[in-house]
Amino acid sequence: MRGHQAKLDISNGCIDLSHGSGGRAMAQLISGLFHEAFGNEWLARGNDQSAFDVGGGRMVMTTDGYVVSPLFFPGGNIGTLAVHGTVNDIAMAGARPLYLSAGFIIEEGFRLSHLKMIAECMGEAARSAGVHIITGDTKVVERGKADGLFISTAGVGVVPVGLDLSAENARVGDRVLISGTLGDHGIAIMSKRQNLAFETDIISDSAALHDLVAKMVEAGGHGIRLMRDPTRGGLAATLNEIARQSDLGFRLQEEAIPVKPDVAAACELLGLDPLHVANEGKLVAIVSPEVANAVLAAMRAHPLGCDAAEIGEAIADDHHFVQMATSFGGGRIVDWLSGEQLPRIC
Amino acid sequence: MRGHQAKLDISNGCIDLSHGSGGRAMAQLISGLFHEAFGNEWLARGNDQSAFDVGGGRMVMTTDGYVVSPLFFPGGNIGTLAVHGTVNDIAMAGARPLYLSAGFIIEEGFRLSHLKMIAECMGEAARSAGVHIITGDTKVVERGKADGLFISTAGVGVVPVGLDLSAENARVGDRVLISGTLGDHGIAIMSKRQNLAFETDIISDSAALHDLVAKMVEAGGHGIRLMRDPTRGGLAATLNEIARQSDLGFRLQEEAIPVKPDVAAACELLGLDPLHVANEGKLVAIVSPEVANAVLAAMRAHPLGCDAAEIGEAIADDHHFVQMATSFGGGRIVDWLSGEQLPRIC
């Protein structure tokens, strides 16, 4: 802004309404904070959109809003989550993530130092995932009309030729693979909520899964029917959705489902089922029985899949139930979460 | 959801936290309200992302967050705005908009009937703009942590071969064209704010400009240097940005700038400058002098450009000033809005 503006006071400054009003303060915030954090040739051109070349073929697009509270949590923050989550939704199509957009809705009073930290983490997460944040938007709302910061990211990626992963593709007999332990993210978040606060070393599993996916596609090819990241609603919601969309059921083996002991303990404490708790760096893959072992081996060879496991299979079921043989020896179903996830007394 | 769930009570129901928890209530909201409103083959597949085929070449991506208050205003609502705004940011690259994503951040207590109305308007706006909302996201936050509803849309489009519109492309001598009257959107919004409330027939100009843009590109080809929609911060912000990015200045003729009499009157009442007020269905084009008349004629032949005007030209200016010859006979500059746009007493 060519010196016609006091510098952003990152250490003590706060967002106020002028940072969202289309004036000089907003331009300064965007160029002085976001462009610096995300720095790339597309943003530098300063257009309301960014252009890129594509080779043709099949692309995917996705979006997610991030409203996590607290904004900073063990293992990440809203910014890393906003990159990983959207990269993962692209990767779940077997696609290579290319470009992200990022929209910020900021409550007035938000500390610039926090915003900078979050933006820098996003930039770093994007760089390590090999994606570029090429376009964005900033809105500021009055105090009491947001919760500090919301981020929306959208992303596009390119699908390898011939691959078509989709929720209706599961077939009876397919195997259910999970890339690692369940519930780490949700429990890490809950441990920092004031009304629940408990002490734990659990950290969020937030991670970009595109490289793991690439290795799985390499190993399993067309034997991979679909992949999905079990985020909100956990594994239970993901499998119930797929069951409905593919018109079948699942039978899981509880013993095979990896859950860290401290996550299990925190779930007991709060009366929650780890199958309902959110993950941000895990995927479920439904694969044909023929490639199950090869895909599982590829997963276990990857740092983000070392705890991968085969946990069940698709069965014919007109009612789309996700059944589970309990580790105790009985049977049950794994249902959707009913309503919100609330700690229970009974 | 196969009858295992009470129907959404659209007329009396409210969003509560369970609608955002990844459980059955959320799935029902998405399939029963959003898919219905946006209805297309991509959403119907129910994946976390959507795939589409592209022919290769140059694409653009953009995003915007919509936090408008009030949510319903004369001439539109937050939903139509979220489609038009993002379509326009794509169109400003000269691109044909193809696909949108839509993310909703909803405050608990939001009326389902309002959500449905907004979603239906979005679907309708998308259909008339020839774009598809192919992927989305829904988050619900606690009361007091949002302002009813925020929408984020992202979009992708494809750029005609050889076209490269960008903010640094303006050259000295280029003409400044505006597609119509200024300030309609911002004044329509302000007229409905409780603390300002005034009576007026002014309606928002919210509209999708991609077709107008296509006609302009047809008429002006490579003579079109760049286009931009003067939204937040108005024409003043847009031209100041372009001046900085293209390293030149502008000289405008106040008399040539179209402003509706009632918009001008409302601006006088509130102590605002129409050049700072937001538009949602207007564009500024910087074009070479050779094509200016042809492009202007193409604009005027289009329903969304009937009030189009040439309002000035790019001049050499190391200070990047946007100067204006006032209709009174003097000269002034047109500066960025300083801080937020507030009605003044003096």
Next chain:
Amino acid sequence: MCLAIPAAVTKILPDEMAVVSIDGVGKEISVALIEDLAVGDYVIIHVGYALTKIDPEEARRTLDLLRELSVE
């Protein structure tokens, strides 16, 4: 100082209020500071209050004078 603009009175309301119009933009204002107001009068409004009525005769005279000055 003191941003104020002329507006035409379109309706007299109870409680010393009135509706004015500025080129079709309607606004409810207080007329507590004005006496003998009638629909059709022009007033100068400031922060939602009418400060005075505009004297149309004087306005015409000023304009006439301006035109005179300008052709001199």
Next chain:
Amino acid sequence: MCLAIPAAVTKILPDEMAVVSIDGVGKEISVALIEDLAVGDYVIIHVGYALTKIDPEEARRTLDLLRELSVE
């Protein structure tokens, strides 16, 4: 009813509070309902309160009995 789980006492705090551990998950609870508590004791916790100490001897006996029943 009454979700409650066993936890090991790791620290006694003032004001009838204590820290317990459940497989490494630490939680501050009230021990206002318990007498003679020592670090290392297991308690049953419910809504942030210890309800009772677990008798390790009885627990062992129950398990022994279960194993016995199961091999019969």
Next chain:
Amino acid sequence: MKYVHEFRDKEIALGVAKAIGTEVDLARPYRFMEFCGGHTHTISRYGLEDMLPNNVRMVHGPGCPVCVLPAGRIDMAIHLAMRPEVILCGYGDLMRVPGSQGASLLKAKARGADVRMVYSTIDAIRIAEENPAREVVFFAIGFETTTPPTAIMIRLAEKKKLSNFSVFCNHVLTPPAMQNILKSCGIRNIGHVEIDGFIGPAHVSVIIGTTPYEFVAEEFGKPIVITGFEPLDMMQAILMLVRQVNEHRHEVENQYRRAVIRDGNLRAKEEVSNVFELRDRFEWRGLGPVPYSGLRLKPAYTKYDAELRFDMGELCVADNPACKCAAILRGIRKPVDCELFGKICTPVTPMGSCMVSSEGACAAHWTYGRFRDHQQRPAS
């Protein structure tokens, strides 16, 4: 988790299941009611039904403090929470419990009521301290297990001289409800279903001990085994009940010896009796009014009684007439016998008490067990 995982051991479980299978008399039915929702939950969560002989049938009792809260009390809480000065604090379980006409605290919150979920009564005290200009009310629910923490909280509020704090008391007692079920259905016959024995409460008994159940054995001639909540506890208890039935005994036995002693927790009982006294009657969802089954604050503590402080009155709302809860929690009907089950009544939109908490008979069957209803039918 010590004292947890040992009691979930599959090998031992299969062994005990085998023992039960060996010892049951195939010529007769064994119908055991677990009073506690915690036991209902364990049965469903671990799939115990799959491990029991066909002639051993578990009947789910009314033992969930959330489920038995009548709609009128929820309505009262919602009215209270809607007052602008009130912050209503309560356990997460309460959020979705239905009042009349589909109302719930979750929906009231969405419509503007300041409702806060707390994990512990200590959090409610903190909220009162942090909001001196507001009225903080704790929505107290629960059986004997959950009452002592409320008593401690009131003692704390007094110590801290909180003047903006009160309690909407809905604590209820287990033995009167058991007695009501047994009495209302004749001595040896509950409607059409005969109950052959009871699985007695686990954590309630931690507080009150085993003596309060002696009337079941003595007056009603039923065997009762106080039982822990882990699945092996239940398997063992079922075997113990099978043996009592086979041997024509009707005693109070204690399977949960690691946590329950005959007299319970004397200190907890004292804390409770210092603060609370019996109500003449209290309404239970599904059971109707049960004499001497609820608690209220003693006269010395009436300043903390939200019902008096806010002149809340009493709201009575009839249960949904189509709901079969009353029969289900007496063991006369099963969830699938209710025509609302799974159609308009699910855990998201519960119509009756049995669907309210995950411990209710209908909710447990819906959430964990309903696949069994379809196991006979072929997939289409």
Next chain:
Amino acid sequence: MKYVHEFRDKEIALGVAKAIGTEVDLARPYRFMEFCGGHTHTISRYGLEDMLPNNVRMVHGPGCPVCVLPAGRIDMAIHLAMRPEVILCGYGDLMRVPGSQGASLLKAKARGADVRMVYSTIDAIRIAEENPAREVVFFAIGFETTTPPTAIMIRLAEKKKLSNFSVFCNHVLTPPAMQNILKSCGIRNIGHVEIDGFIGPAHVSVIIGTTPYEFVAEEFGKPIVITGFEPLDMMQAILMLVRQVNEHRHEVENQYRRAVIRDGNLRAKEEVSNVFELRDRFEWRGLGPVPYSGLRLKPAYTKYDAELRFDMGELCVADNPACKCAAILRGIRKPVDCELFGKICTPVTPMGSCMVSSEGACAAHWTYGRFRDHQQRPAS
């Protein structure tokens, strides 16, 4: 817009400009101070400087009620707004006025203060009615034009028996400030700049009439023309001043006859005198303390006086020593003479009073006129 567009006519303007050009004596300078920020704004907004002969120079006076509010009063308002029970209402202009150390109401709002922008005093009354549990304070600023609406508001508050409403009064008077400027700089000489005549206030004069300015003509021997805010009004007034100077007259003339009469608005003056009384002195940003230049509530209305009600005390903050405002608004310096201008002092981050509102001399030059500073230099 009737009474607006006619007074913005370019053709007439060019004619009047020509007349001024014809009538000025090229051998002497004409230095006219417009006291009012409204006039400063008109000059900049319409580019009048481009239309005047080079020897006619407009000197911008202190006449912006927002600009002259000292930093200490803003700090007082911020402290008040930070009290949790207070809702501070004020005109939008106030939001960015700097207190000490870069503080402003906009930033206080961002940090949690409940600050509401209102368009009219009537909105403040509404907010007080809607928030009976809060303390609503109206941050009153303005010259004689803006004071009557505050007086009416207080009358209304009394009528409505509002007990949660008060006013932080910062109303100031125009004539004492003009007198202060003239006196502090000697009779015919303000610092190094001689002022040859005054453009008198438009809307202030609507209320107070023309008589209060007679001292300028009489005591100080200066011509003064009461002038409307439209650009043609100003062109005409400048011509009238040129003529007075040429004819060695020093009279109070009234160009703005369509709205200003000799005695002003009697009713408005009565409303004001019913409610307000003079302060002994009041501090002006840029001018320092000016005797009898501010208003406070009369004893009968002290219950509405926020300064007493909240025991606000008095905060005094020194102006930025590098700021040249004091000299600028006496006409001694121009904005570009200040080394902070456009570097660290801009309308977004104003350092001194002249940059605060768009009517301040520095702000007007920054916002509308600064391109002229570079017109000589070639573009690089």
